[in-house]
Amino acid sequence: MNLKLTIAYDGSCFSGWQSQSHKKTVQDIIESAFADIAGHRIIVHGASRTDAGVHALAQVAHVTLGEVSPKMSSPERWQSALNASLPPQVRILRAQRVSKTFHARFCAQSKIYRYLLWHDHTLPPLLYQRAWHIHGPLNFSLMKEMASIISGIHDFRGFTARSGAAQKNTIRDLYSVKVAQRGKEISLIFHGNGFLYHMVRMLAGAIVHVAREKTDPKDFLLRLHGAQAPIAPHTAPAAGLYLVRIFYKKINGLGVEM
Amino acid sequence: MNLKLTIAYDGSCFSGWQSQSHKKTVQDIIESAFADIAGHRIIVHGASRTDAGVHALAQVAHVTLGEVSPKMSSPERWQSALNASLPPQVRILRAQRVSKTFHARFCAQSKIYRYLLWHDHTLPPLLYQRAWHIHGPLNFSLMKEMASIISGIHDFRGFTARSGAAQKNTIRDLYSVKVAQRGKEISLIFHGNGFLYHMVRMLAGAIVHVAREKTDPKDFLLRLHGAQAPIAPHTAPAAGLYLVRIFYKKINGLGVEM
Structure with missing residues (x-):
């Protein structure tokens, strides 16, 4: 299942979007929430690599999930589970099932x-x-x-x-x-x-x-x-x-x- | 000189308005800014004792200043000096000279x-x-x-x-x-x-x-x-x-x- 995520965050709390060693980034925090739920690493592909301090009202990202348990088969379930695991400074506003060809960055118009x-x-x-x-x-x-x-x-x-x-x-x-x-x-x-x-x-x-x-x-x-x-x-x-x-x-x- | 101060603050950063021992309150922080400038304690009388977490767009307070040096004789000068000393989560939006009878709390209508x-x-x-x-x-x-x-x-x-x-x-x-x-x-x-x-x-x-x-x-x-x-x-x-x-x-x- 391919998921499109619409994400908001308070940029003042993070070292930007993109994963960096030893830094608290939005991508790292969402990947860590996915790992908590799925039990393995899932890469989150963001559309925009916002800098440290930059805010997002609606960043977009996608993830490709492999086999998922029946209780995690709906996008809404992922949204709730992710928000329960994320700090309040990052929120998944929406999770939608998209086609395999959807790529948050490359498909952005x-x-x-x-x-x-x-x-x-x-x-x-x-x-x-x-x-x-x-x-x-x-x-x-x-x-x-x-x-x-x-x-x-x-x-x-x-x-x-x-x-x-x-x-x-x-x-x-x-x-x-x-x-x-x-x-x-x-x-x-x-x-x-x-x-x-x-x-x-x-x-x-x-x-x-x-x-x-x-x-x-x-x-x-x-x-x-x-x-x-x-x-x-x-x-x-x-x-x-x-x-x-x-x-x-x-x-x-x-x-x-x- | 009696000064009326109009003050804004982000309540999430403070333990409320009113001075408390061992707590970071807005009143304490402003009194400490006054002490930095004047060299002695000046009591800040607030109109409203907002709780911890409550925000203010325009709290009002007054202070009674004794003898002031000529360079500190204008309210604008106090405003700038206080803001330079205060953290960005507290701002003096306005400082005005008022009569001796003005009391931020008791005169509020x-x-x-x-x-x-x-x-x-x-x-x-x-x-x-x-x-x-x-x-x-x-x-x-x-x-x-x-x-x-x-x-x-x-x-x-x-x-x-x-x-x-x-x-x-x-x-x-x-x-x-x-x-x-x-x-x-x-x-x-x-x-x-x-x-x-x-x-x-x-x-x-x-x-x-x-x-x-x-x-x-x-x-x-x-x-x-x-x-x-x-x-x-x-x-x-x-x-x-x-x-x-x-x-x-x-x-x-x-x-x-x-």
Whole structure:
């Protein structure tokens, strides 16, 4: 049985998604919950390798289960059993049976990330580790302009922490980049067909730096157009980033590949 | 100089507001920040003695400062200095100079508390320690009916954890009790001239118990009308409670007593 899992977590409690020796990662914790239930190791394949501190409202992963006991034959049973074993900072929101060909990472068609800023003198305690605290002037219309400029198909090699060699294809399509303001809360919402390592944090960092009028929009454009930009990139803190949703193609109206 | 402080905190990090020996309380932490700055002890008088785990969006406190150095003569300076010394889980949102007669607790005219419920199978990790997780059927119209019944002037002795002897006057006026639903999030918003110890948590607990159809509304009414109710009271968990706002009479349009 192949299971698709929709998973939420508070990133401030973990060293990121991906398994690492001697670190507490979300993947490790879910694999350990599976091992508790199944009695053997089961590999959890996540769609996005979120960094330490990055939150997920709906990460997606899949697992391939071998023979399962009759009482563990339903996805709902796995969901309950996993949640009973997991800490409250990680929750399986949904478990669905999917076809053998479903792969959380390779079948993902697009993703939405939200970057949250708090623009005020003081960061409210309940937003600590959940937003990037920005104070001082912020040019909101410049922010919207930058968001509009990066929408579309670009070579984002200037906005990834890895060298071009590590990621051969650095062209991505950002379907939309929205800037939403509600009081002191500003959200940058990125929807794209894929994201490079640190791409959202580097885009958010650059947009904010331009909006604070500390970077000339021209330097931003130089970086976006692949030239060696004259100033160092700015990576926004992990704590403001949320993986919101991952889209897969719908088959038979089920919303999942069967 | 008398200072009025508006304070927010993440209650999950503290043993409540009020100073206790060998416990980490919000009052202790703020007094320790004052001592760091002033070089001597300054007592912080809070308006509400929130329990361990209860959050505050805008607690109010006052302090009486004696002679202060010229560089510490402005409230803004105290705000910055305190925030620099406090952990990020406690923030001074505002500091204002007030008259000598201002007392955070005795001058408070009314308060708003919000009780947050999450009504779904699974509690999202980002709401852990911030909402009461309720699953299973919930009769929303019964919930609204109970909220409407408790509005107004009542003797709330059945909804306090202390005996009648400890609090002589147990009559309070609830100006409004609102029930607001937004998706899986349900808020109970209480605005009243005063609240007894554990009153909001006991009212929220009773309302939810009736809405889950585990308590007969008649028993709720018996308790509200002062009779010895036949069943034990239900105290909602601290983590769902937020102190939202405290109102003081306005003088000279300043919103503060000068």
